[in-house]
Amino acid sequence: MEPKNILKAHLAKTITLTDDQFDYFYSHFKPHSFKKGQTIISAGDKVDSEYFVLDGCLKTFYVNDDQKMFILQFAMSTWWASDYNALYGGVDATVNLDCIADAEVLCLAGDDRERLCNEISALQYFFRWRSNKGYVASQKRLLSFMNNNAKHRYEELLSMYPLLYNTVPKHLIAAYLGVSRETLSRLY
Known part of the structure; x- marks a missing residue:
């Protein structure tokens, strides 16, 4: 499917825009291709998109002082990603x-997003809905960490996102779950 149509279908699940509104919205995006392993944002960067x-x-992901990696999010087709604290807080990426x-x-610049939301109220609704949905998902994940063992968190992850199992290497799933690769291998 053409990129424009993928974004249009994504928005249409939540809001309705006229063709002119959508074309205007889409004109603010810049397409980018990245290779496996390529970095988009590094800790310490200024983030504007x-x-x-x-x-x-x-x-x-985050890497602590002991060089241990913690995965915050995977982002597959029709998902959004950035360092949102840096993007909206004006601080360097963490x-x-x-x-x-x-x-x-x-790629959508933060300044463009804000201007578009002020100009088209449906977009303001869309981005607020998306932010709320992300907040709820983060809260559920945190509660799962506090209340469930690794096996339950693993089963929960795969039931919610079955494509991850074939897309994401197991050591990264382990980092997302907060367990070692060895522990993860005992779970499946």
Whole structure:
């Protein structure tokens, strides 16, 4: 499917735009191709954009002082990714964003997003809905960490996102679940 149509179908699940409104919205996106392993955002970077994934898979992650990786998010087709604290807080990035697989994305600058939301109220609704949905997912994940063992979190992840199992290497799933690769191998 053409990138424009992927984004249009994604929006249509939540809001209705006229063709002119959508074309105007779409004109603010810049397409980018990234290779597997390529970095999009590194800790310490200034962040001015977010990324809508058309194809491929990204990961948002943090590396602590002991060089242990913690995966915050996987982003597959029709998911959005960035360091949102850096994007909206005006601070340097604290997380990294890179490609698990070759990826095609549409990049939207934060300033453009804000202007578009002020100009088209349906977009303001869409981005607020999306932010709320992300907040709820983060809260559920945090509660799962507090209340469930690794096996339950693994089963929960695969039931919600079955494509991850064949897309994401097991050591990254382990980092997402907060367990070692060895522990994960005992779970399946």
